[in-house]
Amino acid sequence: MKKIAFTFLLFVFVCSLSFGEKIVINLDVTVNKVGDAKIVYTQKATAMQWKNMVRVYGNNPSLLKREIIASLPSYKLENFSFKRDDMNRTMIFSFDARGVVKYLGDGRWEFEYDKKYTPKKITETKWFFTNSETNGNVLYEYDLSISLPKGAEDVKLTQNEFSKSVLRYTLKPETGLSWLTIIGGVLFFAGIVTVLLALTVIKE
Amino acid sequence: MRKKVILLGLFYGGIGLIMMVLGLTVFRKCGQLDIKIKTRPAVMPMAYKVYGNREVEDGKYYLSKIVFTNDGKGTVRDLKVSYRIPGYIEWTTPMEYTEILPGQTVVDLFYPKFPSKILDVLNVTPASVEMKITYNDGKRDREEIRRADFQIRGRNELLYTDIPEEEIVDIRDLYTNVDLLACFVTPEDPVIKYFTQQLQKNVMKGAGVGGSQKEIIRFMQALYEFELASKLVYGGTLGLPEKVGDHYTMVQHIRLPREVLTGGAGLCVELSLLFCSVAQSAGLNSGIFCTSRHAFPAIIANGNIIPLEATGIGGEGLGGRMSFKKALETGMKEAQMFFQGGSPQIGVAIKFLPIGQLQGQGLRPPDLKDDPDLKKKIDKMFADLGHDNMRHNGVRVNEPGFTGRRNYNGGRGGNGGNGGFVRYSDPNGIYGFSYPAGWRIMRSPNPYLPSLQLAAVSPSSGKDVEVYFFPGVSDINYAFSSIYNTLTQMGTRVQYQPAGTVTINGRQYARIAGMSSSNMGAIYWTAYFTTSSQGVVGFVIGSVSNSLNTPDLLTIRNSFRVMR
Known part of the structure; x- marks a missing residue:
C-alpha cells in the first residue's frame, strides 16, 4: 500500500512545472473482502500542469498503465480505466490491484503502510492517510482514503514482527460448508428432535 | 404410533448424518489454484546483487512472479513456494501462505541471491528456475514443480532495454536499463582501489581529494592526464541487436573499468565507467550523462556537476587528443546540450545517472576478486611514465583544434594539416x-545501429x-x-x-x-x-x-x- 502513492508521484512529477507549487495527490482505495483493492486516482490540474499531462499521456494513456504495472510488481493489476475531462482539466485513472491486503489466517488481515503517513480514523471501516513532502520547489501532499470491507472490525494500527507499521482488521471469511452439509445438518437435527419428541410427548 | 415417529426421526437423522459426512468429505468444498508464472528472460551477472534486492526500484528486478488465484469454492491451505536455480541456488526456504480464501489472490516474487560465481559466465548461458508449489486444496495435499527457462548473459553484457517491441514509443524506451550502468562502476574493485592509491601517491603526492572545487579539478586532471600519458585510447567494442525473450534489445559488450585501464582502450561509456570508478574510489561522488549516441562522466560536488569529455584522450586515427582544459570545456558544452534535451552532436538526452545515489539505492556492483597480475601491470604503467611525466606540466597534448600533430606514434590516421x-x-x-x-569523432555512437561505425561531429x-x-x-x-x-x-x-x-x-x-x-x-x-x-x-x-x-x-x- 505504501508504494501506491509513490507510484503516482512519478506521474505528477512529469506533469508539474517543478517550481514553487503545491501538488495534491488524491487516491481512493476500496478494499474488498478478499483483500483486493480498487484504486481511483483523481487529479485536477492547473492549466500548465494539464498541458504537460496531455503532452505526455494525453494521447497514449497506456504509457501510464505501463509505468504503474512496472512500479507495482507485488500486485496483480487489471481493469485499467482512464477518463479525461478537458473542460475541467480533470483526469480519473483507476485500476484493480489484487493481493494488496495480506491474509494472516483466522479472519485476520493486514497491510503495511509507510510510517511517514499520518493515519486518521473516520469510521471503523474508513481511514484517511496523509503525508507531505517537498521535492525541489514543489510541495507534494498525499491524501489517501481507504475503505475497508463491510464487516471489518477490530481495526487497529500497530507494528508487525519486523517493526513495520501495519493496519490490521478482522473479517471472518464466509462459511466454507457446502449445501449438502447444511441440509444434512438440518435433517439430522430434525431427526434428533423428532426422536426426542416421540420419546417424551407422544404416548404409545 | 410412537414407534413410527421414532423410526421416522431415526430415518431423517440417518439421512442427515450421511449427507453431513458426505458434505464434509467427498463433496467438501475445495479450493482450486490458478497459477500464472512470469519469468525475466535474461539476467546480467554484473547486476546480480540487484536481482537479490526487493527494495531496488520498487522491486522491479524480480526473476519470477507467480500469481495464485483461488478459483474454487473452498479454502486452499498451507501454500508453500520455494525456488531453485540448478548450479547456483538450492531450494529456498519456502514462503508460506496459511490460507487462500475463495476468490483471493496472492502474489509471490522471487529475488534470487546469486552467488558471486555467476561472474564466471562470459557468454550467454541457458539456465532455469524451478518452483516447488505445495498446498492442500481441501481434499488432499498437492505438490507441483514448475520450471521456466532464462538466460544468464555474459559478464560484460548490458541489455539496454526489457520493454517488449510492441510497447516501444520513443527512443528512451530503448534505454530503460541504463540505470544498471551503475553496477559497472566498481570503486571497491581491489585493482581500481590500488590504481587510485597509486595515482594519489605518485601524482597527487599523497594528498587525498578534498572537498574544494580546486582539489576536485586537480584530481580530474591527474586522472585524465594519466590516461593521456599512458596512451589509453578511445576504441570500439561489440554491440549487437538481439531478441531476448519477447523483446528486442541492444546487447552491448562493456569492458570493466579494470579491463579498460589495463587493456588500454575503451568506448565512451567504458571510459566514463572507469572515470567514475576511480573518482568514487577516491571518495568523490560521480555521475554519467547518457544520450542516444554518447556517454560522458562528471563529478558531483557541493551541489555542482563538473562534466568531462572522457573520449578527449582520442586514439588511433582520430586525429589528436584534447588537453584536459579542452576536455573540460567540451564536457560543459555537452552538459548544456544535454539539459536542453540533446542536440545533433550528442544525440537525444536519455538520463543523467548519479552513481553514488544509484548505488546507495541498491544498484551495487559485484565484488571482484583481486588480481596481482593487473596490479603489476599498473605498477609498470606508472614506472614507464616516470614520475616527472605525471606532474601536470609533463604531458604534452594537442591544444584545441586537432591540428593533427600528435605526440604519440602508431595509428594510421590523423595526418592532417591540409587546410585544417x-x-x-x-x-x-x-x-x-x-x-x-576540431570536429569530434565518436566510435559506434548508437548501440542500436551497429552498422554506424563512427560519426564525425562539428561542435558548433x-x-x-x-x-x-x-x-x-x-x-x-x-x-x-x-x-x-x-x-x-x-x-x-x-x-x-x-x-x-x-x-x-x-x-x-x-x-x-x-x-x-x-x-x-x-x-x-x-x-x-x-x-x-x-x-x-x-x-x-x-x-x-x-x-x-x-x-x-x-x-x-x-x-x-x-x-x-
Whole structure:
C-alpha cells in the first residue's frame, strides 16, 4: 500500500512545472473482502500542469498503465480505466490491484503502510492517510482514503514482527460448508428432535 | 404410533448424518489454484546483487512472479513456494501462505541471491528456475514443480532495454536499463582501489581529494592526464541487436573499468565507467550523462556537476587528443546540450545517472576478486611514465583544434594539416576520409545501429558525417532499409528520395537525399552508398541547415575513399 502513492508521484512529477507549487495527490482505495483493492486516482490540474499531462499521456494513456504495472510488481493489476475531462482539466485513472491486503489466517488481515503517513480514523471501516513532502520547489501532499470491507472490525494500527507499521482488521471469511452439509445438518437435527419428541410427548 | 415417529426421526437423522459426512468429505468444498508464472528472460551477472534486492526500484528486478488465484469454492491451505536455480541456488526456504480464501489472490516474487560465481559466465548461458508449489486444496495435499527457462548473459553484457517491441514509443524506451550502468562502476574493485592509491601517491603526492572545487579539478586532471600519458585510447567494442525473450534489445559488450585501464582502450561509456570508478574510489561522488549516441562522466560536488569529455584522450586515427582544459570545456558544452534535451552532436538526452545515489539505492556492483597480475601491470604503467611525466606540466597534448600533430606514434590516421582537415583511416583498411580539425569523432555512437561505425561531429555548426558499414552485404537497398527501419523505430521521422548516382574518387555511389526529424529538430542529409569487396559502405553528410554544399561538407564528400 505504501508504494501506491509513490507510484503516482512519478506521474505528477512529469506533469508539474517543478517550481514553487503545491501538488495534491488524491487516491481512493476500496478494499474488498478478499483483500483486493480498487484504486481511483483523481487529479485536477492547473492549466500548465494539464498541458504537460496531455503532452505526455494525453494521447497514449497506456504509457501510464505501463509505468504503474512496472512500479507495482507485488500486485496483480487489471481493469485499467482512464477518463479525461478537458473542460475541467480533470483526469480519473483507476485500476484493480489484487493481493494488496495480506491474509494472516483466522479472519485476520493486514497491510503495511509507510510510517511517514499520518493515519486518521473516520469510521471503523474508513481511514484517511496523509503525508507531505517537498521535492525541489514543489510541495507534494498525499491524501489517501481507504475503505475497508463491510464487516471489518477490530481495526487497529500497530507494528508487525519486523517493526513495520501495519493496519490490521478482522473479517471472518464466509462459511466454507457446502449445501449438502447444511441440509444434512438440518435433517439430522430434525431427526434428533423428532426422536426426542416421540420419546417424551407422544404416548404409545 | 410412537414407534413410527421414532423410526421416522431415526430415518431423517440417518439421512442427515450421511449427507453431513458426505458434505464434509467427498463433496467438501475445495479450493482450486490458478497459477500464472512470469519469468525475466535474461539476467546480467554484473547486476546480480540487484536481482537479490526487493527494495531496488520498487522491486522491479524480480526473476519470477507467480500469481495464485483461488478459483474454487473452498479454502486452499498451507501454500508453500520455494525456488531453485540448478548450479547456483538450492531450494529456498519456502514462503508460506496459511490460507487462500475463495476468490483471493496472492502474489509471490522471487529475488534470487546469486552467488558471486555467476561472474564466471562470459557468454550467454541457458539456465532455469524451478518452483516447488505445495498446498492442500481441501481434499488432499498437492505438490507441483514448475520450471521456466532464462538466460544468464555474459559478464560484460548490458541489455539496454526489457520493454517488449510492441510497447516501444520513443527512443528512451530503448534505454530503460541504463540505470544498471551503475553496477559497472566498481570503486571497491581491489585493482581500481590500488590504481587510485597509486595515482594519489605518485601524482597527487599523497594528498587525498578534498572537498574544494580546486582539489576536485586537480584530481580530474591527474586522472585524465594519466590516461593521456599512458596512451589509453578511445576504441570500439561489440554491440549487437538481439531478441531476448519477447523483446528486442541492444546487447552491448562493456569492458570493466579494470579491463579498460589495463587493456588500454575503451568506448565512451567504458571510459566514463572507469572515470567514475576511480573518482568514487577516491571518495568523490560521480555521475554519467547518457544520450542516444554518447556517454560522458562528471563529478558531483557541493551541489555542482563538473562534466568531462572522457573520449578527449582520442586514439588511433582520430586525429589528436584534447588537453584536459579542452576536455573540460567540451564536457560543459555537452552538459548544456544535454539539459536542453540533446542536440545533433550528442544525440537525444536519455538520463543523467548519479552513481553514488544509484548505488546507495541498491544498484551495487559485484565484488571482484583481486588480481596481482593487473596490479603489476599498473605498477609498470606508472614506472614507464616516470614520475616527472605525471606532474601536470609533463604531458604534452594537442591544444584545441586537432591540428593533427600528435605526440604519440602508431595509428594510421590523423595526418592532417591540409587546410585544417584531418584524415581518418578505418583500422580495418576499408575506408578513409578527411574531416575538419576540431570536429569530434565518436566510435559506434548508437548501440542500436551497429552498422554506424563512427560519426564525425562539428561542435558548433550542427554538421556531421556518419559512416556505415554492412559486412557481407551486397544490396544497397537492404542496407539503407535497415537504417531507415531502426531510426523509425527509435521515433525519428525519415523522409527521403533517391537522387541518382555520383562518382567519387573513381567509385560509383548511389545517392539518397532526405530529412530526418525528431523532438531534437530536423537534419537535412545526403547519403552515399557503394558496394565493396567487404560489403556495403556508406556515408551520410548532414546539417541542421538545408545547405549541404558548404566547402567543408564538399571536402568531406570528395575525400571519401573506399580502399577495397
